[in-house]
Every structure is written in C-alpha cells, then in structure tokens.
Amino acid sequence: MAKAVLQEQQRLLLQQERQLASVLQGSLAGFEGSDAHATTLRQVLDTLDDLFLLVVVGEFNAGKSASINALLRSEVLAEGVIPTTDQVTVLRYGESQQQRQTEKGLLEISYPADFLHDISIVDTPGVNAVLLEHQRLTEEFVPRSDLILFVTSVDRPFTQSERVFLEHIRTWGKKIIIILNKIDLLRDDDALQQVIAFIREKCKQLLGFEPDIFPVSAYQAEQVHSAVGNQALKLWESSQFGVLEEYLFKTLDATERVRLKLLNPLGVMNRILGETRNAIEERAKLLAEDARTVQTIDEQLQLYHTDMQEDFKHRLGEIENIILEMRTRGDRFFDDTMRLRRVLDLVRGEKIKQEFESEVLSDSAARIDLAVQELIDWMVEQEHRFWQNVMEYLDRRRQVSLQREDRMLGSVGKQFDFNRRTLLQSVSRTVTIVIQGYDQQAEALQLSMDMRNAVAQAALTSAGGLGLGALIVAVMGTLAADVTGIIAGLGLVLLGYGIIPLKRRQAKHTFDDKMTELQTKLSSAMQEQFQKELNHSVQRVQDAIAPYTRFVRAEQQKTTTAQESLAQLNKDLLDLKTQIEAL
CATH class of the missing domain: 3.40.50.300 (P-loop containing nucleotide triphosphate hydrolases)
Known part of the structure; x- marks a missing residue:
C-alpha cells in the first residue's frame, strides 16, 4: 500500500498510529523487553508503506x-x-x-x-x-x-x-x-x-x-x-x-486490505500495551507491599517512641520518689533537731552536718545510682531489641520478596528488580551491622556519662568523677552547710526563745525550695537527655531505611504516572480502532 494511494482520511489515521506508537514506545522505558517491543513497533509501522x-x-x-x-x-x-x-x-x-x-x-x-x-x-x-x-x-x-x-x-x-x-x-x-x-x-x-x-x-x-x-x-x-x-x-x-x-x-478488495493494514499496528500496540500494563500492575503490587513494609516500620517506630516515653515517666518517677523521701526525712530532721533541748548540739555545727548527711541523705546516692543505672540499661536494651525486631522483620520481608520475584522473573524489569533488591538488602545489611556492632556496655557507659553531664549542667556544678546519685547527693550536701550556717547564726540563743522556731521555719523553707529546684532540674535534665537519645535512636532507624523509602515513593509516583498514561493510550487506541473499522 503506497502512500500515494492513501486517501486523506487514511493519511490522518496513519499519522495518528505513528503518534500513538511513539507515545507507547516512550512508556516502555525501564520495562522488560522494551527494546524488542520497540523493534517490533518500528517493523510493523514500516510495513504500512509496503x-x-x-x-x-x-x-x-x-x-x-x-x-x-x-x-x-x-x-x-x-x-x-x-x-x-x-x-x-x-x-x-x-x-x-x-x-x-x-x-x-x-x-x-x-x-x-x-x-x-x-x-x-x-x-x-x-x-x-x-x-x-x-x-x-x-x-x-x-x-x-x-x-x-x-x-x-x-x-x-x-x-x-x-x-x-x-x-x-x-x-x-x-x-x-x-x-x-x-x-x-x-x-x-x-x-x-x-x-x-x-x-x-x-x-x-x-x-x-x-x-x-x-x-x-x-x-x-x-x-x-x-x-x-x-x-x-x-x-x-x-x-x-x-x-x-x-x-x-x-x-x-483494496478498501478492505487498507482497513486490515491500518488495524494491524493497533493489534500489535494493544498486545504490547497489555503486556506493559501487566508489568506495571505487578510493579505496583510489589511497591504497595514495599510501602506497607516502610509504613509498618514507621508505625513500629512511633509505638516504640510512645512506649519508651510512657515507661520513662514511671522509671523517672522512681528516682523522684527517692528525692521525695529525702525531702520528707529533711522536714522531719529539722523538726527533731532545731529544738531548745538540743541547743548544745545546735551550736556544734559539725555534729549537725553529720547527722544531716546520715539521716537525710542516708543511702540516697546508692539508690539513685542503682535506679539510674537500671533506667540506662533499660534504654539500651530497648533500643537493641528494637533494632533486632527491625532486622527480623526486614529479613522475613526480603525472603518473601525474593520468592515472589523468582516466581515472576522478568515481568517487572531487570533494572527495577535489581535496584529494589539491592536497596532492600542494603537496609537489611545496615541494620545487621548496627546490631553486630552494638556494644551494650559501651552504650550504657556513654549514656550514663551523657546523663550525668546533663544533670551536672542543670545543677550548675561539675560532675567530676562522681556518679549521678553521688552528684545529686553532693548538691544536696550543700544543705548541710546551710543548716550549719543557720545554726551558727543563732548566736546567743538564750537571748530569746523565739529565735529557734523562726530559724527552723527558715531552714525548712530553704530546704524545700532547694529540693523543689533540684527535683525540677533533675527531671528536666534527665527528660531532655532521654528525649535526645530516643530521637537519635529513631533517627538512626529512619536513616537506615531512607534510601529504600525514597526509592519506593519515587517508583510509586512513576508507576502511577505510567498507569495514567497507558490508560489514556488504551482509550486513544480504541477510538482509533473505531475510526478505522468505520472505513
């Protein structure tokens, strides 16, 4: 069928066919067999002139x-x-x-x-x-x-x-x-x-x-x-x-042959279009599963974040209870000590200081250190366990993915398969490396130092080589000096009996203020440091899966665009077929 024989209507139909073939060829990029399909399209279009x-x-x-x-x-x-x-x-x-x-x-x-x-x-x-x-x-x-x-x-x-x-x-x-x-x-x-x-x-x-x-x-x-x-x-x-x-x-006859020749490329394009749509559908299904994988990890991260915060409140409350007990003992100490009957002891500041440390501070340092260490060990263990859960989930997901890809080899594109599998393996490998290199003792030691320094900074004092409990008690120990100073300021106590109740109230008020300030600073500092560590833990997981997440989102967008393009192309092919069959 030479071009000179074609009527004007047939020329226009032929032009539309070539345009649709060009659009289809552009949509094939990145899919299995796209080169072979492109060759077939070119050969079929060339036969229109034969x-x-x-x-x-x-x-x-x-x-x-x-x-x-x-x-x-x-x-x-x-x-x-x-x-x-x-x-x-x-x-x-x-x-x-x-x-x-x-x-x-x-x-x-x-x-x-x-x-x-x-x-x-x-x-x-x-x-x-x-x-x-x-x-x-x-x-x-x-x-x-x-x-x-x-x-x-x-x-x-x-x-x-x-x-x-x-x-x-x-x-x-x-x-x-x-x-x-x-x-x-x-x-x-x-x-x-x-x-x-x-x-x-x-x-x-x-x-x-x-x-x-x-x-x-x-x-x-x-x-x-x-x-x-x-x-x-x-x-x-x-x-x-x-x-x-x-x-x-x-x-x-000639008219029927023209009609069949014009329909020929449409049948070929429809076949290629169907194969491509099936491939895109398979790709979309895989990406939907990948998106669920990312979403599941993200949901687990949110639950991990929420659960850690809730548990931390309870564990911080245990430490605050130790300080509350010191506060209660302190009130009782001032009531029992700053009395007229102990006036001789009151003027001996060193004795009062020793009693304060023994009765008020007591074993608080050891108890706080133990509670803080348990809190730190809990944080480290929870982070390690979460990384293990992520690894196990990714490993199961990767195995299922590999089995599925083996069953439909070549249907969604070699490069896509390679990129997707490589990224999934990379994420799994990153998580595995983190777990294998996760030294819980070192992590706990570092976290302990960070927590101690945060509390020291909040208390405006130097941590030195002290543990967290010792640091807190050291801050509280200044109250003993304050008490001694209050006692020393009594002077000639016999000059007025009313001075002792006044000074007792003053000491208790000062003690309560310092305890409130300490509890507030301690809670704030530990909460801030905990939140910092928790956010860092979550961010590390997010960073590990970020390349995979970006790949899934980008490919989903490509797939959606391709599906919309092919749907329109399918409609255009049907419209053109209707026109040709009406010849």
Whole structure:
C-alpha cells in the first residue's frame, strides 16, 4: 500500500498510529523487553508503506506450500512429507521467477502472478518443526502480518501445538483465516462438516473467536493444471479452492486490505500495551507491599517512641520518689533537731552536718545510682531489641520478596528488580551491622556519662568523677552547710526563745525550695537527655531505611504516572480502532 494511494482520511489515521506508537514506545522505558517491543513497533509501522502482507502458518505437512502453489498456479515452492520450508520465504511480484537470499535470513522469491502486484505472501516453517530457530523466525514475523492464513488438515485438525500457536497469534490482534486442507481424504460432506464444526467449536471455546474456515484440497487444485476438459473442471470444483480465491482476491478488495493494514499496528500496540500494563500492575503490587513494609516500620517506630516515653515517666518517677523521701526525712530532721533541748548540739555545727548527711541523705546516692543505672540499661536494651525486631522483620520481608520475584522473573524489569533488591538488602545489611556492632556496655557507659553531664549542667556544678546519685547527693550536701550556717547564726540563743522556731521555719523553707529546684532540674535534665537519645535512636532507624523509602515513593509516583498514561493510550487506541473499522 503506497502512500500515494492513501486517501486523506487514511493519511490522518496513519499519522495518528505513528503518534500513538511513539507515545507507547516512550512508556516502555525501564520495562522488560522494551527494546524488542520497540523493534517490533518500528517493523510493523514500516510495513504500512509496503504491500498487503499475507502470512501463511501452520504445522509442517499441513499443506502450506501446496496451498501457496495452488494460488500461484505453479509449483514454485518445494513440497514434501518432511519439513521442506526451512526458512521464512517472501513471495513478491517479478517479471520472471527468481530467488535471492537476503541479509536478514529471508528467502525472497519473485514470480509473475498478477495478484502479487497488491499482495505479498510469506511462507513459514512448520510451527511444530524440530528446528526451533525456524519457529522463532515465524513467531517474530507474525506481528508484521496483515492477515494470517492458518493451514491445518483434516487428518490432524486443531492439534495441541496448533492451539498454542493460534493462541499466540490471537494475542497480536490478527485477523485469522483457517484453511482446512486435504478434504479429499474424507469420505463425504458429513465427515467434512463434522471436522469444520469441531474446529469452530474449539476456536470459540478455547480461543474466544469464531473463525472463517475454508475447506480445500490443495492437492486437487494443483492437479487441475495437468488435467484437461471435464476432469479439470471436476478437480477444481472438488478442491473448493475457488471459494478461497474469491475471498482473497475479490472480497478482500483494496478498501478492505487498507482497513486490515491500518488495524494491524493497533493489534500489535494493544498486545504490547497489555503486556506493559501487566508489568506495571505487578510493579505496583510489589511497591504497595514495599510501602506497607516502610509504613509498618514507621508505625513500629512511633509505638516504640510512645512506649519508651510512657515507661520513662514511671522509671523517672522512681528516682523522684527517692528525692521525695529525702525531702520528707529533711522536714522531719529539722523538726527533731532545731529544738531548745538540743541547743548544745545546735551550736556544734559539725555534729549537725553529720547527722544531716546520715539521716537525710542516708543511702540516697546508692539508690539513685542503682535506679539510674537500671533506667540506662533499660534504654539500651530497648533500643537493641528494637533494632533486632527491625532486622527480623526486614529479613522475613526480603525472603518473601525474593520468592515472589523468582516466581515472576522478568515481568517487572531487570533494572527495577535489581535496584529494589539491592536497596532492600542494603537496609537489611545496615541494620545487621548496627546490631553486630552494638556494644551494650559501651552504650550504657556513654549514656550514663551523657546523663550525668546533663544533670551536672542543670545543677550548675561539675560532675567530676562522681556518679549521678553521688552528684545529686553532693548538691544536696550543700544543705548541710546551710543548716550549719543557720545554726551558727543563732548566736546567743538564750537571748530569746523565739529565735529557734523562726530559724527552723527558715531552714525548712530553704530546704524545700532547694529540693523543689533540684527535683525540677533533675527531671528536666534527665527528660531532655532521654528525649535526645530516643530521637537519635529513631533517627538512626529512619536513616537506615531512607534510601529504600525514597526509592519506593519515587517508583510509586512513576508507576502511577505510567498507569495514567497507558490508560489514556488504551482509550486513544480504541477510538482509533473505531475510526478505522468505520472505513
């Protein structure tokens, strides 16, 4: 079909087809087989400028070559009971019969048959031939065809290999004409109708279409040329080949050939579009599972953060209770000590200081240190356990993912598979490295130092080599000096009995203020340091999975865009098909 023959409407349709093919080719980027699809698209579009392409397929010994020879009225192609067509053969018009081997591995034969001015015929190796390379060439040539003549025979109608091959052809959206050859082997017309009904039912049941079936005897049609008179007429009528020729050369007129040729690329594009949409759907499913993986880890991080905060409040409360007990003992100490009956002891400041440290401070330092160490060990253990949980979850997820990918190898794109698997393995490896290098004693020591320094800074004092409990008690120990100072300020206590209750109230008030200040600073400092460590722990997990998270989000966006693009492309293909079928 030369461009000069195309009407303006057909030119516009052809232009639309090329535009849609370009859009489809752009959508294939990153998917398995995109290069092969691009090649197929280019070849199919190139055939729009060629003659109508009639491709003959079928099993060997079904009569493909014989049927073509009958159409040519001459034995141009070799025939036999063993595979004789060992390569794809293209028949074109020529002033004389000649043949040549092309660089593409095709055998081109020119022959002076009038219908070859408008139609090129392709003879293919048998689909069940032992030479798989020939079958591959046949299957590669099918997408370029404008009409398929599928030759089968009455002695072996609709075999398993024929069904599979027909199914393959149908996925390209090709119009298929079935030639039922060797009808001369049947006893009568009833037997023939049974075979035709069988083929039609199987096509409808297994392949979903009702084919045009032309029963012929290629052998009888060929015998016509060596027969004379009534014998020739009887052979021709018995062969029923005239009905097939009527369809190919009259019913299939120029307008119909144009329509089929324009529909041909749409069938190919629809096949490629369907495969691509399936691949994108598989990719979307994988990404949805990946997104759930990321979401699950994120949800676990939030729960971890919340649970740690709640548990920390209780553990901090235990430390605050120790300070509250000191506060209670301090009040009791001042009530019992600062009395007139102990006036002699009161003027001995060192004795009062020792009693204060013994009765008020008591074992608070050891108890605070123990409580703080338990809190730190708990924090370290919880972080370590959380990292282990993340690792175990990722490992299970990775194993499931690998099993799924193995089952659908090649369906979503090698590069996508590689990037996704590499990132998932990288996250799992990062988490494993963290766990293997997680020294709980070192982490606890560092956290203890950080906590002590935070409390020291809040208390505006130097931590030195003191433990946290000792640091707190050291701050509290200044109260003993304060008490001594208050006692020393009594002077001549006998000058007025009212001075002792006044000083007691003053000491208790000072003690309560310092205890409140200490408790507030302690709680604030420890809470701040805890929050800092907790946020750091959460951030480390988020940093570990960040590359995977970014990949999933980016690929989901790409996939959504591709799905929208292909949905629009599918609509455009259907609209264009409607226009072409209306020709």
